[in-house]
Amino acid sequence: MSDGLTLLSENKCFGGTQQRYSHYSKYLNSEAIFSVFMPPVSTPTVGVVLWLSGLTCNDQNFVTKAGAQRVAAELGLIIVCPDTSPRGEGVANDEAYDLGQGAGFYVDATERPWSDHFKMFSYINIELIDIIKERFSDGKKVAISGHSMGGHGALISALKATEHYISVSAFAPIVNPVACPWGQKALAAYLGENEEAWREYDACELLNMRSAAFTLPILIDQGASDEFLDTQCLTKPIESASNLGLIDIRYQNGYDHSYFFVSSFIEDHLRFHAEHLSAM
């Protein structure tokens, strides 16, 4: 394609198309992959949901496990799912599942060896958002959502790049990474030991630092039987953060951290975003 995107695959799905693209990313300084669901051409498009996945994921986890396409087709929602990190032979990595390639953490690294490629915050909120608006959505508005560390990525994107988004939602988000093992490990690696820099990428800290209420509508679902609920700062700390505006936090009895939980409530999230996108 002349715009630098290469179509890797395309499958008809609920009258729309599930597509997968690769492109060179200047922020990631490497090839990058993302998936796009386009609703049926006969359905008026209301906007875009940008989805961020969590640790151990790529662009395919949501596409193949969340079961979002049927409702997205009905509502006229485009869904864009980026990979969760830069990848490739020349890209830094770590043997652990919670650091490096595939460990979705949406910050701009300043520390070597990560800083050559790990600029996921700018990739999502500058480069990919531009591609979405120019190539897929005809300038239509964007909502953002995600799961776990991707749920946190959605929250900090909405908090730090508010101008791009209409609404934000998350499943089991790591809302306070400065205070939990997954977050502390990744923030120290990507940003160094200065904890002041960490606070700039922490949803609770960003809310507490604000001088006014955050006005984008927020929906959060959290499984009450999530195995990480008490250890990885899932959801609870945001309940006491300052400057929250319109927020709906729901604890869902019996649900764990998996994509079975995501698939059970994704319809509510898509309807929530479609309502806000269509009100614009």
Ligand SMILES: N[C@@H](CCC(=O)N[C@@H](CS)C(=O)NCC(=O)O)C(=O)O
């Ligand atoms: N230690 C766990 C943690 C990883 C994990 O639970 N990842 C979540 C996001 S934090 C996930 O969505 N995994 C991929 C999937 O279920 O498809 C594992 O490796 O299975």
